[in-house]
Amino acid sequence: MATASGSARPATTFDITLTINGETRKIAVAPWTTLLDLLRERLDLTGTKKGCDHGQCGACTVLVDGMRVNSCLVLAVMKDGAEITTVEGLAGLAHQKGTNTLHPIQEAFVEHDAFQCGYCTPGQLCSSVGLMNEGHAKSRDEIREAMSGNICRCGAYTNIVDAIQDVMQEAGR
Amino acid sequence: MNRFDYVRAGTVAEAIQAFQADPKARFIAGGTNLVDLMKYDVERPERLIDITRLPLTAIDAHEGGLRVGALVTNAAAAYDPRVRERYPILANAILAGASAQLRNAASTGGNLNQRTRCYYFYDTATPCNKREPGSGCSAVGGVNRIHAIFGTSEYCIATHPSDMCVALAALEATVQVSGPEGERSIAFADYHRLPGDDPAKDNTLQPGEIVVSVDLPENGFATNYTYLKLRDRLSYAFALVSVAAVLDLDGDSVKTVRFALGGVAHKPWRNRDAEAFLQGKPATRESFRAAADLVVAEAVPQSENGFKVELARRAIVRGLEQAAAGTPQSLSDKRIQ
Structure with a gap:
């Protein structure tokens, strides 16, 4: 001990x-x-x-x-x-090690305008990656439920869900 | 946070020994409640005994049911294929609680041992018999919209916030504990306690005892069950009222029924008379209304939470209807069918 x-x-x-x-x-x-x-x-x-x-x-x-x-x-x-x-x-997670490329979820947040002030964004990004690692949430409602531990006071929620769905669909292809 | 010493135990025996060497020490596992309370200075332990390395992380077959190790995270329990298939009410209740981040950290034993609490318990500027025995209860006559309506005392009207425990009460799980005096089993109904004149104690765990597992009995009521949770927002909020209901039907009549309520008492609340009343009765809204009436007849609301009496009455009826119909409340589609 x-x-x-x-x-x-x-x-x-x-x-x-x-x-x-x-x-x-x-x-x-x-x-x-x-x-x-x-x-x-x-x-x-x-x-x-x-x-x-x-x-x-x-x-x-x-x-x-x-x-x-x-x-x-x-x-x-x-x-x-x-x-x-x-x-x-x-940005350095396995698939892109050694490059400066953004993680797909980061690119999707930019693409979908999934933030305004940005303060919650690092947490939203890590939570999104965790959600995808877990693999339980599939539908839009399930993603919303599984992201409820991340508050966004600017209210970018719908775009955050869009970004996650986009990356999940891309990964599923 | 106060300054404290830290030890890491590798076995249950080591953890208990560490406690015996320093009875003011506290065990810590997921820490989602304890660390939070330490930040508010509600808890000021002199030493933490880290039990996260104890070998209590498995879910195993046990006496026809399942033995869930005390350190299985809430997420791991909820997504375990055996739990989902055989005890879906437990999976649903866990997933109705907290957030994904908290469920990934919080342990099974810790879910049981999280404090029964209210705003005043957290607010060290106000009297609270649970935090400071004898200081009084600020919630009686105070802001008490979220507080208990069953089993209260003049000393405390706080509620136990767990969703998981409400399902475990309905399932009649057994809590296995280990301590300085050896091991013992505690029926789930006897694990948590009502406040009485000693609200500082939330449960019947003795000093130095550790929860080692929660054992699920053979019957998981996987066909006729629901966990219905009503709250101020649709996710990540404590229950105002919740109902865990399980049924075995014999044709159209009730063979076995158990239901427990969350958000309304110092512990998951069951009413055995109401359950016994339903036995052999037709599984209809009329029967369920009569049973719900028996339950709420014992409600003692506070100044601001009278709405919970009617909410509980209707939630019981709706929960029993969902269970009888085999249509459990969806976790993502929050419309109540």
């Missing part, structure tokens, strides 16, 4: 290993550091946004081992050994 310290005084930091957007990094984190704060404040990966900071808005959505989660509710120390993909890493 890994223990923080033999004494009653909390250890300040723990050494963890995370593979972030394909790059494996050893990082010392305080146990109360959320994955969101680690990404933004320590690793300068500010693409992931802090909205509500309570798991209600989805702006902080990232992929942990391919699954979309709210990074604001994840303690980084608990994800020791995990693979993290943030919006900065979407």
